[in-house]
Amino acid sequence: MTEYLIVGNGVAANSAAETIRRLDQEGSIRMFTREEFPFYYTPALPEYLSGDKALRKIFIHDLPWYEKNRMTLHRGTEVLGIDLSGKTVIMKDGRRFHYDRLLLATGAACQVPSISGTNTDGVFTLRTIADADAIIERAKKAKKVVLIGGGLLGLEAGNGLRKRGLRVSVVEFFPRLLPRQTDTTGAAILQKQMEAMGFSFHLGAATRKIVRSGSALSVELETGERLDADMVLISAGIRPETTLARSIGAEIGKGVKVDDTMKTGIEDVYAAGDLIEHRGSVYGIWPAAMEQGRVAGSNMAGKKKAYKGTLPANNLKVAGVHLFAAGDIDHNGERTSIVRKDETSYIYRKLVLRDHSLIGSILLGDLRGSDEIQNAIRTGMDISAFGADMADGSFDYSKIK
Ligand SMILES: Cc1cc2nc3c(=O)[nH]c(=O)nc-3n(C[C@H](O)[C@H](O)[C@H](O)COP(=O)(O)OP(=O)(O)OC[C@H]3O[C@@H](n4cnc5c(N)ncnc54)[C@H](O)[C@@H]3O)c2cc1C
Structure with a gap:
């Protein structure tokens, strides 16, 4: 009987565990998490923060799920070390567990800028339910929040606090919002819309201290x-959680380096999720971690599978503001693109082209066709027959399904 150990209980860990169980009915599967909770949908944390979603609504697996699938989940615990020669992991409380195959799915932590004052009482980051609970508690007594970082997560969390009645000021190092999801035009429209909602922005601004x-x-x-x-609230990106991988000498670049099968360079040790670097990319998004977990699980259970990368695609989940971005969004306006814009309605639609294919898109204010557009980017299909109409929300997107 094969012993599978998984450090982590996020989406990478759970998709690996499910895949393993599908392929190997006999093996023992053990998972470890620092948190007290079973697997939940992290992208819903801003909605939990705002009060729009109850805690029970964000869980994906309840505790009986693990039992039913014959998996052991160790909660509120920490794996401190790995003994490669004995093939065991060493727990904080000194216990050891043997593995035949080990998956590191330790995710990431929030990046905190190296300025003074980040450890001060009243300064938060958001990564877990416990973080959200601490923020909610503080928000009950607060009127003003400053958000350091104007990325997707920052704006979503900021909106959660705005809905709780706080005044939200955002400090962003880049001269525009969402530098990875919008270009200058899209960011300016988004900014106007969010200012109308009550946000205030300090762009191109660096924080010296708190x-x-x-x-x-x-x-x-x-x-x-x-x-x-x-x-x-600091929301300045992620820092892959590479501590355990580093301690066993795995190769680390921007994250833990893995090959297409999610193997680290160390025998029987795999890695998947926010901690990894695959072909030069650290993704930090849910669908990528899910796919990587599936690939890792499959290879761990003996069925060969290769990970080819994930098309980066994001949605901003702020009620009343609709933004979708995928692929190469041509930040600098160097490529050919088709654009439709209506600033009074906060609408901006941009399709980026290379030769006869779509390679990226920004849809703001009108998301019609986003699934089909994402699919066309992924497949690289020839769209030359459709011309500039494709940027219109009213275009018949079933033509590019
Ligand atoms: C607020 C928020 C909103 C987001 N919104 C989106 C979104 O809209 N779309 C999107 O695509 N992505 C979003 N993301 C990113 C997405 O949630 C992550 O990419 C994804 O959750 C990563 O999953 P993971 O399994 O790699 O790691 P994680 O979910 O970080 O899980 C890591 C696990 O490892 C455990 N762990 C770590 N070290 C140890 C140890 N030594 N011992 C024991 N356990 C350990 C942790 O306790 C945890 O269980 C968001 C993230 C946040 C925080």
Whole structure:
């Protein structure tokens, strides 16, 4: 009987475990997580934060699910080390568990900029339910929040706090919002719309430090400007959780390096999810971690499968603001693209072309055709027959299904 150990209980870990169980009915599957909760949908945390979603609505697996699938989930625990020669993992409480195949699915932590004051009471990051609970508790007494980072996650979390009645100021290092999902035009339209909702933005601004005086906090910018706050939320990207992988000598670049089968360079040790670097990319998105977990699980259970990468695609989940971005969005306007724009309705639709194929898209305010467009980008189909009409929301997208 094969012993499978999985460090992690996020989407990479669970998709691996499900795949293993499908392929190997006999093997023992053990998973470890630092958290107290079973598997939940992390992208719903901003909706939990806003109060739009109850906690029970974000769980994907309940505890009986693990039992039913004959998996053991160790919660509220930590794997501290790995003994490669004995093929065991070593727990915080000293227990050891043997593995035949080990998957590191340790995810990522929030990146925190190296400025002073980030450890101050009232400064938060959002990655887990426990983080969200701490933020909600603080928000009950707060009126103003400064958000450091104007990326997708920051804006979604900021919107959650806005809905709880807080005034939200966003400090973003880039001169525009969502630098990876919009170009200058799209970002300007989005900014106007979000300002109309009550957000205020400080763009092209670097934070120098966070200072507490009495019960008040302030975020000091490099310009010397000070933004007063009752709480601060840092949302400045992710840092792959590579500690365990590093401790056993796995090759680390931007993340833990894996091949197409999700193998690290160490025998019987695989890695999948936010911690990995695959062909130079660290994805940090749910669908990529899910697919990587499936590929890892399949190879661990003896069925060869290769991961070919994931098309980066994102949606901004802020009620009333609709944004979809996929593939190469041509930040700098260097490629050929078809654009439709209606600033008064906050609509901007851009399709980026190379030769006769779509390679990327930004859809703001009108998401019609997003699935078909995403599919056309993925397959690289020839779209030359359809011309500029394709950027119109009213285009018949069944033609490119
Ligand atoms: C607020 C928020 C919103 C998001 N929104 C989106 C979105 O809209 N779309 C999208 O595609 N992606 C989104 N993401 C990103 C997405 O959630 C992640 O890419 C995905 O969850 C990564 O899954 P994972 O399995 O790699 O890691 P994680 O979910 O980070 O899981 C890591 C697991 O490893 C465990 N662990 C780590 N180290 C140890 C150890 N030493 N011992 C024991 N256990 C350990 C942790 O406890 C945890 O269970 C969002 C993320 C956040 C935080």
